Amino acid sequence: MIQIANLTKRFAGTAVLDGIDLDIEQGEIIVVIGPSGTGKSTLLRCLNFLEHPDAGQLTLGDLQVDVTRASRRDILAARRRTAFVFQNYALFANKTALENIAEGLIIVNRWPKDKAHARAREILERIGLADKADAYPASLSGGQQQRVGIGRAMAAQAEVILFDEPTSSLDPEWVEEVLGLMKQLAAERQTMLVVTHEMGFAQDVADRVVFMEGGRIVEQGPPAQLFQSPQDPRTRDFLRKVLAAQPAPQTL
Amino acid sequence: MSVLDFDYMLGLVPILLSYLPLTLEMAAAGMVLALALACGLAVIRVLKIPGLNAATMLFISFFRGTPLLVQLFLFYYGLPQLLHFLTQINGITATIMGLTLHFSAYMAESIRAAIVGVDRSQTEAALSIGMTNGQLMRRIVLPQATRVAVPTLMNYFIDMIKATSLAFTLGVTELMGATQKEAAGSFLYFEAFVTVAVIYWIVVELLAWGQRRLEARLNKAYSR
Numbered sequence: 386m387i388q389i390a391n392l393t394k395r396f397a398g399t400a401v402l403d404g405i406d407l408d409i410e411q412g413e414i415i416v417v418i419g420p421s422g423t424g425k426s427t428l429l430r431c432l433n434f435l436e437h438p439d440a441g442q443l444t445l446g447d448l449q450v451d452v453t454r455a456s457r458r459d460i461l462a463a464r465r466r467t468a469f470v471f472q473n474y475a476l477f478a479n480k481t482a483l484e485n486i487a488e489g490l491i492i493v494n495r496w497p498k499d500k501a502h503a504r505a506r507e508i509l510e511r512i513g514l515a516d517k518a519d520a521y522p523a524s525l526s527g528g529q530q531q532r533v534g535i536g537r538a539m540a541a542q543a544e545v546i547l548f549d550e551p552t553s554s555l556d557p558e559w560v561e562e563v564l565g566l567m568k569q570l571a572a573e574r575q576t577m578l579v580v581t582h583e584m585g586f587a588q589d590v591a592d593r594v595v596f597m598e599g600g601r602i603v604e605q606g607p608p609a610q611l612f613q614s615p616q617d618p619r620t621r622d623f624l625r626k627v628l629a630a631q632p633a634p635q636t637l
Numbered sequence: 638m639s640v641l642d643f644d645y646m647l648g649l650v651p652i653l654l655s656y657l658p659l660t661l662e663m664a665a666a667g668m669v670l671a672l673a674l675a676c677g678l679a680v681i682r683v684l685k686i687p688g689l690n691a692a693t694m695l696f697i698s699f700f701r702g703t704p705l706l707v708q709l710f711l712f713y714y715g716l717p718q719l720l721h722f723l724t725q726i727n728g729i730t731a732t733i734m735g736l737t738l739h740f741s742a743y744m745a746e747s748i749r750a751a752i753v754g755v756d757r758s759q760t761e762a763a764l765s766i767g768m769t770n771g772q773l774m775r776r777i778v779l780p781q782a783t784r785v786a787v788p789t790l791m792n793y794f795i796d797m798i799k800a801t802s803l804a805f806t807l808g809v810t811e812l813m814g815a816t817q818k819e820a821a822g823s824f825l826y827f828e829a830f831v832t833v834a835v836i837y838w839i840v841v842e843l844l845a846w847g848q849r850r851l852e853a854r855l856n857k858a859y860s861r
């Protein structure tokens with residue numbers, strides 16, 4: 386269970402996150418949408434302490450942190466409870482697919498190498514890349530790299546996996562395989578917080594869609610409700626623009 | 638009568654070669670120590686560790702900004718005047734010290750550039766799974782930076798071998814010092830210095846050949 390209360394982040398005096406409150410149930414899949422520059426990435430990065438928030442309280446499973454008083458130890462603990470999937474994959478270039486997935490288990494969780502590699506093989510199996518165990522990222526397609534990126538996040542066994550536009554850097558031909566893997570995780574009730582412009586994915590997979598603008602949550606609800614009867618004019622305006630730019634989900 | 642006394646030169650080769658190990662040992666010791674120091678300095682610069690960062694910049698600026706020969710004289714003749722326990726310092730130690738400090742300044746900057754060149758997003762990925770700065774440096778950043786830095790570092794090693802010849806000014810009889818002595822005995826200066834030049838040249842070419850092979854291998858890495 387994740388609780389975010391009054392999460393605030395300023396860059397050069399400007400509030401990029403302006404008091405975000407959000408609770409996420411275990412097994413819940415939340416999709417965050419909103420115009421670019423609105424603080425969606427910053428929200429995910431603050432949960433993972435890649436950015437240090439200026440104020441707020443975080444509950445990540447058994448960990449509670451007042452971010453203004455977060456110690457180094459709290460930050461490491463928070464990072465272990467949140468896994469991150471990056472837009473540009475960010476795989477370790479000097480490690481094979483298998484090693485990318487096993488690295489955190491070995492170094493952070495201090496598992497013996499054999500056990501970590503065995504787990505990494507299981508994960509490679511699940512992400513459909515068992516035959517690429519020994520391949521370096523440079524020799525993988527974008528879609529394969531992102532699946533390894535997701536595999537690395539899966540290995541962390543975090544409370545929540547944070548996805549920051551996981552398909553935005555991909556050539557169109559690879560988008561489906563990555564979304565397919567994310568759907569598979571969703572079906573296994575992996576808790577996920579996903580920033581994406583893939584409205585079809587939000588429609589099909591999300592339990593809840595959150596619309597952000599200007600560093601705040603403007604509106605949230607189940608996808609059917611948010612897409613079909615958005616309450617706030619900003620939400621309506623955004624959806625109209627996005628849906629004009631990409632084919633509407635079938636069910637809309 | 639030929640211009641060069643070839644017989645003298647051929648006879649000189651084995652004599653001079655017996656001093657080559659000392660030359661190479663000084664360079665090797667200097668290289669190992671300089672590498673270790675340079676890695677430390679580079680990490681301080683990259684992490685911008687308060688206080689140490691400014692001191693490191695000053696260190697690098699000084700050792701890159703003054704001639705190696707001046708630095709060697711400073712250590713060998715100058716420092717013992719201040720620090721009396723150093724009166725025992727011998728020429729070889731002073732040379733290794735000078736080479737270490739001088740080259741570490743250059744090498745630190747190459748290593749720093751190689752570290753900074755590793756895609757920042759990999760650092761974030763390592764942090765995101767809970768690695769500490771030390772762990773991500775050791776496991777992710779430094780191995781990749783090494784591949785980038787190795788060719789440059791090899792160049793410094795080659796420079797360092799040539800620079801060991803300055804040790805003769807501190808009274809060390811290494812390759813250059815031995816040549817000087819032989820030449821002074823025979824008055825065949827031209828022959829002696831041509832011979833030693835060829836020896837340095839061959840050693841450097843051998844290393845350069847090794848460097849090219851290493852580089853070719855490094856270029857192939859991480860793409861399997």
Ligand SMILES: Nc1ncnc2c1ncn2[C@@H]1O[C@H](COP(=O)(O)OP(=O)(O)O)[C@@H](O)[C@H]1O
Nearest residue numbers: 396397401419420421422423424425426427428
């Ligand atoms: N490290 C940073 N320094 C300064 N400004 C930043 C930084 N990161 C993000 N911003 C600014 O914060 C705002 C929100 O950015 P971001 O969270 O990336 O938005 P989104 O992901 O919704 O597009 C943008 O105006 C961006 O320019």
Ligand SMILES: [Mg+2]
Nearest residue numbers: 425426427550
């Ligand atoms: Mg973003």
